[in-house]
Amino acid sequence: MSGPVVTALGGGHGLSATLTALRFVTDEITAVVTVADDGGSSGRLRDEFGVLPPGDLRMALAALCSDTEWGHTWRDVLQHRFAGDGPLGGHALGNLLIVALWELHEDPVAGLDLVGRLLQANGRVLPAAAAPLVIEADVSGLDAGDPTARRVVRGQAQVARTPGTVEAVRLDPADPPAYPESVAAIRAADWVVLGPGSWFTSVTTHLLVPEVREALEVTRARRLLVLNLEPASGETEGFDAARHVQSLAEMAPRLRLDAVLADPAAVEDEGALAEQAARLGAELHLSPVSRRGAPGQHDPLRYAAALRDILYSPRPAR
Structure with missing residues (x-):
């Protein structure tokens, strides 16, 4: 089959769903996995x-x-x-x-x-990194007496199930070394796919590894962000799809995207999402990728069809 060279970033079930779908699209797949669990x-x-x-x-x-x-x-x-x-x-x-x-x-x-x-x-x-990572988050809403007060929540498992609002995330160590093979895979790809998955503890964690973030910023590859089927859940309670893209831009201001893929059932405001995507240079693609009758689960064939349409699209003239 061959096909475009794709490097997929993420972790957990979200990355697994992407890899399962990508196998219908290309033989050239590398997964770069977060190591903060x-x-x-x-x-x-x-x-x-x-x-x-x-x-x-x-x-x-x-x-x-x-x-x-x-x-x-x-x-x-x-x-x-x-x-x-x-x-x-x-x-x-x-x-x-x-x-x-x-x-x-x-x-x-x-x-x-x-x-x-x-x-x-x-x-x-x-x-993604050569050492185990520790995620720290500043979380508000944990103090009933002062909802705006922030507390530090430490550890991937704790951040993933916090009942508060994640305001900022960082890594310990703050400047972890990346695996050279991972950086090379991002730089050599035709497409880099980021997401879906737990937003702060699987997806955007990659942006906190300096060498990985730099590789994402300078790669010749086109960049696709895949949004979650259930945006406002767990650590992103209260986030809609547009807020996810906005938070990505805040974490990595120099990062540009080429495409954003979302299931229309998971988008509350298409206009707001398209606007946020355009600010990062991306075109919004709305395509049903969930299982019929199970909206929180990816359908491998529907997801693969949506990926195929994007990954095989001609590179726009500059």
Whole structure:
């Protein structure tokens, strides 16, 4: 099939949905995954072994598995999660496998590539940063006596489920090193896809890694932002689609976009969203990408069709 060279940035279920859809569009896929997760199995392994959190990396690899009995079998093995309250309870087997490979190989990317070979993956998975990241957020609305007062909420898991309003986010360390392979993949792509996913803890986290943000700003690739199917949920409670794009511009003023994709059912004010997209140089594309009867879930084929229409469009003359 071949197709455009695409680098997809994100984490968790949002990135997994994008990778699943991209497999219908192109063979040239690289996933660059955030490494800020500190909850569940990933958080436990991160704390115990001092490694990158493997969970989002595992999910991206599983999404790229070959469409064969072999690929599906090993995908299911990787995704298998142990039950019970014992030491293995809650751990995904793929997380343990990835950490074991990291103990055998000094370079984490080499371990991820080996898992990719096991899955016969249609693409490559890379971490965004070379060290585990800690997200800190200034959150308002947590003090009933003073709704405008801000508190610092620390950790991806805590920020993702905060009941307050996220006012600002940052990383600790503030200037983490990026993986050279990830920066190179962003610079060499035809298209870079950002999102969907948890806005502050998966999507825009990439903009807080200086070398990744710079690569996004200077790449020759065209840039596509995919908005969430449920904009006003979790850490972005009260945000509409236009506010998401506005916050992206505030975090990375030099970043330009070429396209913004949104499901029309998730857009309250098309005019406001188109205006915010235009401020970043982007054209707004409205296309149904959710499952019929399940508006919060992506339909792989509908999502792939929307991506195909954008990624195969001719580059406009300058």
